[in-house]
Amino acid sequence: MAEIKNRQWLLAARPHGLIRESDFRWNETTIAPLKDGEVLVRNLAFSFDPTQRGWMSMDTYMPAIPLGRVMLAGAVGQVVESRRPGFSKGDLVQGLFGWEDYTVTAGEGLMGLRKLPSGTEPLLALSLLGTTGLTAYFGTLTVGQPKAGDTFVVSGAAGATGSVAGMIAKIKGCRVVGIAGGREKCEWLTREAGFDAAIDYKNESVGEALKRHCPKGIDVYFDNVGGEILDLVLARLADGARVVLCGAISRYSDPSGVFGPGPKNYFNLIFHGARMEGFLVFRFARQFPEAIAELSKWHAEGKIINRIDLQHGLENAPNTLARLFTGANFGKQLLKLADPD
Template identity: 45%
Template structure:
């Protein structure tokens, strides 16, 4: 790999308010040499996720991203060379590659992926987004046929898949999204029964109209005001799957949780559970079999938002946090 440059995007400063382009810079370095037990990867696609922003605040389920380091992020990559058993040149893997052209990563931190086209599906429906939707809804939410399922950030990478799986399972599905265009798309293209535009400002009232019998399962991607609007409308013994809290990540002026909640949780006997997809690693094969079957049969539509070029990664994440994307956003290198 001599003579090849490794472009990297660094997080130069942790933002105290909203994330901006000034918090990043691109540098050029040498392509790393893999050590024993590592593989040298050429990154093909970088996954963009709201969690990228949360990592800048401090340690979560992974260590914090520190200033003046390569911005962390998952990616689909091709093995260039390997000093680890079980990985060979040409293999396709998923791992925390960071925002760069090349990465040397310990093989134990990589997941070998099937070679399928398009590769983008390995980041969306057959990747973290699809698996998060699958386990969060089916294992935590436990929807039954005929129940009402509400999902927030419904036009995003996870939410758009959650709603479709809930429809496959025979539920009435209500999506919460920002803007009339996204709401129309959820109903006309993805088959949601109703959609609520939170930008209208009357979320509670619109939800009541869309889910007149109450909410049996709420899949929460945003926290904050929308979670606060959903909890009073939960049915007795309702389930809330807490996947993320994007409303709190990007410099929210005064992030708050839902008010008046503890009493409602008791009275309604609600189950409210957080999860991360790695909790279900031993069951990935079962989930992928289902997801692949649903995509093949046309029951599950895949929506992807692919941005070209490593240099556009910061702008693409900032846009994701502002809700620009439909479906899974990623950057092609």
């Protein structure tokens, strides 16, 4: 095979505060010949997820990315060459690939190497039918257990996970209140995504607005942000409430490097016989096929809108990741590199 040039972003520094382009280093290299069991993939699109900041910083549910190694992302690509049984040139595949034009993989790591059915739309596979849609699905249905008539509150509501969580709760007959930053996002939630109410945490008092929109208390809270908003919700729990701990993005860029302090109002869990439960989406991996089928059906029926925020070009990967932590993204943050052949 002719020599293939590969452009890539390496991790140059552990982040301190907000993500900066200087946390990465641009590199140009060539692809080594494949070994048995390996596949050469041309990357088509990357997913951007707040958890990537954790991979850059510390050991989490997977080891920290070593400094000097290529930065990782959930990705969809197309097989260029295969020395792995079951994979052929032209196949669309999904896995944890590098921020680079081409990735050589033997399918190791958390996400393995999954062949996508032919005709799969890469951007859909990385959004509603990818990790974030699945997180919303299992966090809402299995952890949150919403019932018709419940008041369901979700933060990060105009983001990838939060918007889908709220729309699933609507399908289940809940009254849904979203918390998001800015007027444009809040208007989209109530006018297009079908939410009953939206709270603009950047421009109004969240405590007052929760009192107004949730007069009987909150039955399910899907928490994407942690911090002060979690505390304000805990102050308004209904009896038997379920608090779904999905993420705490308000704490991720804190220069102290710690997620705490923990919530002040946790005692309300005792007063209201409520529970608070954290989860990682990978816990439900065996049930992913059924969830993907149901999410696809809801999407086809128009009950779930899959809002995507699409950036372009490998050069823009660092700035695209940074968008998540300032709220610049509106919907699922993806970056497109190329179309499939």
